[in-house]
Amino acid sequence: MDWTLLTVQLLNGLQLGILLFLLASGLTLIFGIMDFVNLAHGSLYMVGAFFCATFTQWLDSFLLGLLLALPATAVIGLLVELVVVRRLYQRDHLDHVLATFGLILVFDTLTQMIWGPDGQVIPLPAWLDGQIALTSDIVLPTYRIAIIVTGLAVAFGLFVLVTQTRLGMRIRAGASNRTMISALGINIGLLFSIVFVLGAVLAGLAGMMIAPITEASIGMGNQIIIVAFVVIVIGGIGSIKGAFIGAIIVGLIDTMGRSYLDVLFKLFMSAQNAETSAPAVSAMLIYILMAVILAVRPTGLFGPRGR
Amino acid sequence: MFSLATGNQTESFHHLKRILLLINITVTNAGMQVSIHSGSSVTAKLHRSKDHITVFDNSHAHAERCGDRRAGTASRVVIIVNRPASHHDYKPSPINGQIRTKREELDMRLRIVFLSLAAALVALPAAAASTVKIGFVTTLTTPAGAMGRDMVEAANIALDHIGHKMGGKDVEFIVEDDGFKPEIGKQKTDKLVKQDDVHFVTGYIWSHVLLASRKSALDAGKFLISANAGPSLLAGKLCHKNFFSSSWQNDQNPMATGEVLNAKGVKKLYIMSPNYAAGKNMVSGVQRTFKGEIVGKDMTKWGKDMQLDFSAELAKAKASGADAIFVFYPGPAGPAFIKQYQQAGLRGVIPLYTVFTVDALSLGRLQKAKLGGVLGSWNTMFWAPDLDNATNKRFVADFKAKTGRYPTHYAAQSYDAIMLIKSGVDAVDGNMDDQDGIRAAMMKADFPSVRGKFRYGPNHFPIQNFYLRTVKEDAAGDWFVSHVSTVLTDHQDSYHDQCNL
Numbered sequence: 001m002d003w004t005l006l007t008v009q010l011l012n013g014l015q016l017g018i019l020l021f022l023l024a025s026g027l028t029l030i031f032g033i034m035d036f037v038n039l040a041h042g043s044l045y046m047v048g049a050f051f052c053a054t055f056t057q058w059l060d061s062f063l064l065g066l067l068l069a070l071p072a073t074a075v076i077g078l079l080v081e082l083v084v085v086r087r088l089y090q091r092d093h094l095d096h097v098l099a100t101f102g103l104i105l106v107f108d109t110l111t112q113m114i115w116g117p118d119g120q121v122i123p124l125p126a127w128l129d130g131q132i133a134l135t136s137d138i139v140l141p142t143y144r145i146a147i148i149v150t151g152l153a154v155a156f157g158l159f160v161l162v163t164q165t166r167l168g169m170r171i172r173a174g175a176s177n178r179t180m181i182s183a184l185g186i187n188i189g190l191l192f193s194i195v196f197v198l199g200a201v202l203a204g205l206a207g208m209m210i211a212p213i214t215e216a217s218i219g220m221g222n223q224i225i226i227v228a229f230v231v232i233v234i235g236g237i238g239s240i241k242g243a244f245i246g247a248i249i250v251g252l253i254d255t256m257g258r259s260y261l262d263v264l265f266k267l268f269m270s271a272q273n274a275e276t277s278a279p280a281v282s283a284m285l286i287y288i289l290m291a292v293i294l295a296v297r298p299t300g301l302f303g304p305r306g307r
Numbered sequence: 308m309f310s311l312a313t314g315n316q317t318e319s320f321h322h323l324k325r326i327l328l329l330i331n332i333t334v335t336n337a338g339m340q341v342s343i344h345s346g347s348s349v350t351a352k353l354h355r356s357k358d359h360i361t362v363f364d365n366s367h368a369h370a371e372r373c374g375d376r377r378a379g380t381a382s383r384v385v386i387i388v389n390r391p392a393s394h395h396d397y398k399p400s401p402i403n404g405q406i407r408t409k410r411e412e413l414d415m416r417l418r419i420v421f422l423s424l425a426a427a428l429v430a431l432p433a434a435a436a437s438t439v440k441i442g443f444v445t446t447l448t449t450p451a452g453a454m455g456r457d458m459v460e461a462a463n464i465a466l467d468h469i470g471h472k473m474g475g476k477d478v479e480f481i482v483e484d485d486g487f488k489p490e491i492g493k494q495k496t497d498k499l500v501k502q503d504d505v506h507f508v509t510g511y512i513w514s515h516v517l518l519a520s521r522k523s524a525l526d527a528g529k530f531l532i533s534a535n536a537g538p539s540l541l542a543g544k545l546c547h548k549n550f551f552s553s554s555w556q557n558d559q560n561p562m563a564t565g566e567v568l569n570a571k572g573v574k575k576l577y578i579m580s581p582n583y584a585a586g587k588n589m590v591s592g593v594q595r596t597f598k599g600e601i602v603g604k605d606m607t608k609w610g611k612d613m614q615l616d617f618s619a620e621l622a623k624a625k626a627s628g629a630d631a632i633f634v635f636y637p638g639p640a641g642p643a644f645i646k647q648y649q650q651a652g653l654r655g656v657i658p659l660y661t662v663f664t665v666d667a668l669s670l671g672r673l674q675k676a677k678l679g680g681v682l683g684s685w686n687t688m689f690w691a692p693d694l695d696n697a698t699n700k701r702f703v704a705d706f707k708a709k710t711g712r713y714p715t716h717y718a719a720q721s722y723d724a725i726m727l728i729k730s731g732v733d734a735v736d737g738n739m740d741d742q743d744g745i746r747a748a749m750m751k752a753d754f755p756s757v758r759g760k761f762r763y764g765p766n767h768f769p770i771q772n773f774y775l776r777t778v779k780e781d782a783a784g785d786w787f788v789s790h791v792s793t794v795l796t797d798h799q800d801s802y803h804d805q806c807n808l
Contacts, residue, residue, distance in 0.1 A: 005626040012618040057675065108448075117452030118668065119639050121646070121676035131652035141650040144618065213650070214615035214643045215672065217450035223612035258605075258619045279582045279606050 004137040009259045010252065015144045017251025018151030022206035023224060024231040024243040025158060026199025032238020033174040034192050036085065037093050039100040041203050041228070042221025043107035044080075048073040048204025049216035050111060053120035062125055066208050070201055077200025081193050089192070104222060111218050119217035128212075147209050154205065155244055162240050171195060175238040227254075230290050236303025245301060250286050257282030438479045439732050439739065441725070442499030444492055444520065445510040445534075447484035449611055450639035453668050454512055454717050455484065457710075458534060461718035464705050465725035473729045474737025481505065485516050487611045492516035496523040506739050507532060509724045512638075512717065514538040514557060514585035525549055530731075530745070534724040535717055537768065538584050539591075543805030546766040549742070551749055553724040554716075555689050556768050556800035557585045558592030560662040561635070563687035563773035563794040565596030568631060568660060574599040577629035577657070579620055579644075581609035581636065589635040589662060595801065603627040615643045621651045633660045641669040642678075649680035661686045665778060667713035670786045682778050682786065689769070690719050690758045691776050691790035698755040713787045719757045730754035766806035770799045 027041050051072045056065030080103065088099055128146055133139045162168035170191055173181045182188040207221065214220070231250050235242025261282045265274035293300065443462060445455035459482055471478050481503055485492035492511070499505045500523055508524040509532040511517040517536040524531040530549045533541070537556040541547075568576060576599055580586040586606060594601065603623055608614040624632055632653070636644045641664040648659060665686050673681050692703050692713045702722050706714040714722075727749055734748030735741040752763050761771040773795040776788045 002626060005622060008622045008626075009619055012622060015618065016616065112448065112452070117447070117450070117456055119450050119453075119642065119672060121642060121672045121678070123676035123678070124650075129650060131650075139652060141618075141647075141652070143650055210616070213647060215639070215646070217639050218452070219449055219611070255619045258607075258614075259623060262605075275604055275606055276582065276587075279608055283608050 004135075005259075007138055008140065009255055011138075011140055011148070012144070013252035013255035014248065015147050015151075015251070016255055017248035018148050018155075019206055019210055019247075020224070020228060020231050020251055021155060021244050021247035022151060022202050022209065023228040024235070024247050025155075025240055026202035027225075027228050028232040028235065028238055028240065028243045029171065029175075029195050030199045031232060033171055033178070033195050034089060035178070036089060037096040037100065038085070038199075039097060039225065040080070040103035040107065041199065042223075042225030043104050044073060044077055044200045044203040045207035045221035045224065046107065046111065046216065046218070047076050047207070049122075049207035049211035049220060050115055050120060051204070052208040052211060053122045053216045054115075056122050057120075062122060062128065062212065065122070069208055070204065073204030074197050074201050077197045077204075078193065080200070081196040085196060086189075086192075108218050108222075115216075115218075117218065119215040120211070121215045122208075122212040124212050143212060150205075150209060154202070158202075158240055167194070227286065230286050232300070234290055234293050234300055236300030239300070239302040242300055242302030249289070253285050253289060254282070257285045261285075438477045439473045439728075439737065440479045440481065440503060440505040440507070441728060442496070442503060442505040442508040443480065443482045443510040443721075444485050444495050444499070444508065444516070445482070446487045446512055447482070449487040451487050451512070452484075454638050454715070455510075457668065457715050457718045458510060458512070458721040460710055461702075461706060461714060461721040462534075462725050464702065464709060465722045468701075468705075469725070469729055473732035474735060476732070476737040482510075485511075485513070487513065487516075489513075489515045489519035493519045493523055496520035500524055500527040500529055505529060507728050509534050509553075509728070510721070511536045513583075514588070515583050517541070518584060521545070521547070521550070528742070530728075530742075530749075532724050532727065534721045536585065537588075537800075539588050539800075539802050540584075542766050542768050542800045543802030546806035546808055548746060548808060551727065551763070551767040552769060553727050554720040554769075555771070556802060557588030558595065558802075559773060559795075559798060559800055560687050560689070561589045561592030561633070562596045562801075563775075563798070564633060564660050564662055564685075565593045565598075566794050567685060567687060567775055568593075568597050568599070568633070571631075571658075573597075573631040573658075575602045575627075575629045575631075576600070577602055577624040577627050577632045578604040579617070579624070579632065579634045579636075580604075580606055581613065581640070582606035583609045585637075586635060593633050597633075599630075602629045613640055615640060617644060617647050618651075621647060621653065624657065625651065625653060629657055631658050631660055633662075634664055635662050637663040638668075641665060642672045642676075645669070645673060645681050646676070646678055649678060654680045659684050662688075663716075665788060666715040666717075667692070667787065668715055670778065670788070671712055674786045682780070684778055686776050686788065687773055687794055688716055688776055688788070689771050689773050690716055691774055692787055693790050694758065694774070695790075696757070696759045699757040699759075702757050713785070723754075723756050723758070726754040726756065727752070764799050764803045765808050766800070766803045767808075768800050768803065770797050772796050773798055 023041070023045060027038065030036050030038050030041070048069055051069035052065050055068045056062050059065055084099060084103060088096055124143060128143045130142050131139045132142050132145055162171060170181060170186055174188070174191060178188070207216070227250065231246040232243055234249065235244070235246025258279070262274050262278035265278050297303070443459065445458050446452055447455040447459070462480065466478060466480060481499060483495035483499060485495055496508055499508055507530045511520070511533045512535045514536040517533055518538055518540065521531060521541065525547050528549070530551065531547070532551045532553060535554050537552055537554055539557060541550060542556045576597060578590055578593065578601060580590050586609065590604065605620040605623065607617070607620065632648070634644060644664065648654065661684065665681055665684060670681065702719070703714060706718060730751070730753055731745035731749040732739070735744035738744070750763050750767070752761055752769070758771060761769045764770050772793050775791040775794050777791050778786055779789040781787055
């Protein structure tokens with residue numbers, strides 16, 4: 001066993017998990033508190049990435065681009081909430097799915113009209129573009145470490161927000177019993193807007209973090225949103241802690257599957273078959289995990305009880 | 308005045324105007340002959356001794372000779388003339404057999420024009436191939452949409468260069484988006500074949516889309532011309548008389564790379580490629596010629612939801628102790644891979660060799676992001692923007708003038724696809740029913756290609772040179788892939804033996 005490689009892959013898995021957490025935390029808040037299925041969450045992830053790319057290219061600074069793109073994504077999130085989402089809270093989930101699927105198409109087409117079909121590259125400053133040697137053997141790209149650090153900081157910030165502040169208390173209360181908190185005189189409309197915009201910013205941030213690695217491209221959120229749903233189902237809908245644990249588990253399983261499954265398969269099948277089947281099976285692993293968890297704990301690892 | 312003796316007529320009066328311009332009347336002693344040239348060639352003959360006109364539709368006669376029997380087409384229509392019961396009789400007689408009055412002449416002329424109009428109305432709808440229809444299936448949406456846009460632009464430049472005419476006919480060019488999905492590609496091919504009734508279907512970036520669509524086009528008796536994808540099956544077992552490639556077989560470019568790797572003294576190679584038909588061909592191609600050891604191989608998820616984060620794979624590559632990495636990441640995955648390769652600190656540690664990964668599209672984006680790691684990297688291809696021939700110079704100059712960037716090989720192949728079709732249609736003078744003639748002409752590859760002269764193998768894949776290319780900065784400061792040297796000369800794909808044509 002190559003322990004260096006294993007450590008590197010664990011860190012890679014952690015980084016993917018953190019990124020998924022940024023996306024899944026917003027999704028779980030919106031789904032858990034507002035009972036709203038937002039397929040277009042991935043579109044906000046894409047919008048964040050494109051804003052960040054444009055601002056970075058204008059200002060020639062990734063950090064400034066990031067700082068400008070965050071409020072810009074918040075504005076888009078607010079617009080979506082006011083114009084479309086607000087009208088759908090009273091409808092059932094199927095209407096949510098239909099409307100937000102429509103939003104995905106609108107966002108994808110608008111992006112194509114504004115930015116063209118090409119992806120947008122985000123250049124990184126030199127100090128983020130190098131590598132860091134953790135030990136003499138373990139060398140990781142600086143930017144991936146930066147993602148881990150940023151993600152952990154955001155996770156901590158969210159933890160404080162949800163557990164230590166009045167707003168967090170209301171959010172938690174909303175997740176447990178919506179009718180009760182509106183009966184207690186909380187402005188539920190405002191609370192929903194805040195939660196939706198918070199989710200949009202978190203999704204946008206995830207898009208901004210990944211774009212320097214993969215580049216901002218049309219439809220980039222449509223694939224990862226499915227994984228984000230898997231994360232919140234595993235973690236338990238409405239739970240930030242669940243989203244965090246779920247995201248790390250999914251990130252690690254996905255990375256480990258891609259790294260070691262072909263080696264494992266080669267033990268009992270031909271190299272040719274192992275090379276072809278391993279990527280297919282590793283892409284399935286997280287869904288298998290989700291199925292198992294749904295069978296054992298239908299509300300997820302940290303899901304609310306008695307709903 | 309007359310009645311039609313055949314029940315096989317369709318009223319289509321929008322042909323009238325066109326027909327009037329195309330009528331040609333010849334008066335002879337034996338009678339008169341009227342010819343109409345409009346896609347088909349219709350001839351009406353009136354014999355003075357007879358009371359009817361015979362209409363010959365030559366194109367149908369030809370189609371039937373070719374065995375293309377379509378229901379309801381007649382090669383001969385007989386129109387009965389009710390002669391006016393007057394003293395002007397067309398029966399030849401010893402007295403007025405040689406001399407006709409002016410009145411007679413005019414009367415006869417008018418009548419024949421009228422009759423031939425009627426004849427054309429009968430005959431034309433079945434042979435209304437007045438335009439050459441080309442369907443073009445490519446990817447215009449999803450992050451791969453930029454590739455399709457390049458192809459369509461190049462095809463349009465080719466059409467501009469030929470004045471939108473082939474074999475004297477107007478060209479109708481219909482573009483469809485496959486959405487990067489085999490099932491959509493097949494649907495769009497079906498639509499082009501059935502609804503638009505095109506003569507040629509071309510385009511096709513992706514091997515899996517082409518493989519899914521081939522039956523739709525070929526079973527309907529259409530020509531299928533791949534302007535990019537070159538799956539091994541279509542070069543071997545599934546080769547078809549009506550399938551042509553204006554690009555290459557998938558294995559060929561990586562085979563050239565394998566030779567380059569040998570020449571550079573690489574002993575241990577790490578391979579990364581998407582897990583789909585073309586990805587497997589690329590891997591088998593490089594393995595076919597590379598003589599060293601393959602120390603690791605990753606086939607990553609591909610399609611609309613492709614894997615773009617290669618952290619795990621790059622870590623494995625680094626740990627494998629390889630001397631070089633070979634990758635095939637076309638379209639949107641290319642810049643993503645190159646950035647991560649650079650971010651992982653592999654530049655200068657494990658040299659990168661690519662096929663279809665570094666092109667004008669990815670370079671534009673990489674330059675915008677100032678990712679200089681790609682400069683000086685090697686790749687192999689059948690063509691380069693600075694390949695020295697007149698056709699290529701004109702094409703590259705016009706493409707740059709129109710779009711402001713260098714063309715990709717996707718664009719070059721699309722340009723050639725249109726020129727290839729034109730060479731076929733020109734050879735038969737636009738007679739679209741003469742498929743054998745079109746095919747024989749296209750087999751000759753006798754058209755100005757941007758890659759220079761090449762020929763076709765028996766499986767209709769090009770036998771052509773492959774070049775080593777490197778990324779350079781041009782005089783204007785733009786990055787482009789520049790021709791370095793010839794790696795393979797007149798190279799034929801490895802699957803032509805399996806093709807029974």
